Amino acid sequence: MEKTRKRDTSLDIIKTIAIMGVPLIHAAAVGFYGYPMGSSEWFTSVFWGNILRSAVPLFLMVTGALFFNPEKEFTGKTIYSKYILRIVASLIVWASLYEVFNIALEYKVGNVTDIFDAARMSFGNVVLFKHHFHLYYLQIVIIVYALIPIVRVFTFHATQKQMKYAILVWVAFTVIYPFLRHFAPLDRLEGIPTQYEINMTYGAIGYSLLGYYIKKYGINKNFSWCYLIGLAVTIGGTIIMCMGTGELSELFYSVVSPGVFLMALGVFAFVMNRKSLAEGNIFTKISKASFCIYLVHDFFNIIFAYLGFDAMYAHPVISVPVLVIVNFVLSYVVYLILSKIPVVNKYLI
Secondary structure, eight states: OOOOOOOOHHHHHHHHHHHHHHHHHHHHHHHHHHSOTTSHHHHHHHHHHHTTTTHHHHHHHHHHHHHTOTTSOOOHHHIIIIIIHHHHHHHHHHHHHHHHHHHHHHHHTTSOSOHHHHHHHHHHHHHTTOOOGGGHHHHHHHHHHHHHHHHHHHHHHOOHHHHHHHHHHHIIIIIIHHHHTTSTTGGGOOSGGGGOSOOHHHHHHHHHHHHHHHHHHOOOGGGGGHHHHHHHHHHHHHHHHHHHHSSOOOGGGSTTSHHHHHHHHHHHHHHHTOGGGOOSSHHHHHHHHHHHHHHHHHHHHHHHHHTTOSTTSSOHHHHHHHHHHHHHHHHHHHHHHHTTSTTIIIIIO
């Protein structure tokens, strides 16, 4: 029988930080792509878009801290019938809702004349996993959950050194090697070595393993500085790369880039070493709402853009935080409403 345990509010804080990062990243992206490169608005957008760039890795690390816990029992049947089923149901339903919303909006502005043809294309998008851009996270989580029963066997029996070695291998072939392959001389490699890297989808399980390792064995508080180092690498690298080539580049802020990895490590280390932060239940409430907020927040971004209320309505130093706060509040209200609806609150949020 599973033991009754006190909820770990530290993980709720991390999820709160992560879910605040999601609307922040998406609000700032408008300025990153819309303002002239090198302008003060563009630099500000780069800053806002990267200070919480580790949102997705943090979610994955919390997943590992929870699901690899040996005190909790997760059979393969439970993983599929409860967790993967919920993710798949949410993915299909919300992908469909975004398609319907897009058709309605495009019809209103006159870009859609044949509703049935648009509906047929949207149905194909849902079936073929051509979903609304931010739903990629759910597509990744399906694989992460499917691998949990296998990885749990490893975490149950591995020593600390073996687990540390596994994490180092993961960092080498998911974070460092794929990044360096964009630069000389590794960009000229051919043959089998080009296949050494682990792609982001399967590499996501490494973040989960890292989260569990830190939760189980702890981490020195000095690792908190990794956040500032990672932030400097991410922002500095993005600016240098873009200004140097004259083209926008996402290389330095991908989910498995070195800078984002360091930022995630730093945030996790900071929170886990400051238990005094985990007081009160506001973080628990936001944590419970985080999945719903993730799913619905971009509806508001689309509406804001339609109304001309996006990051470019004013200088991003003001517009971005205002947009994020308004979006977050509205998304949380939606959560409060949907959480009262049976079936929806169990499978779709």
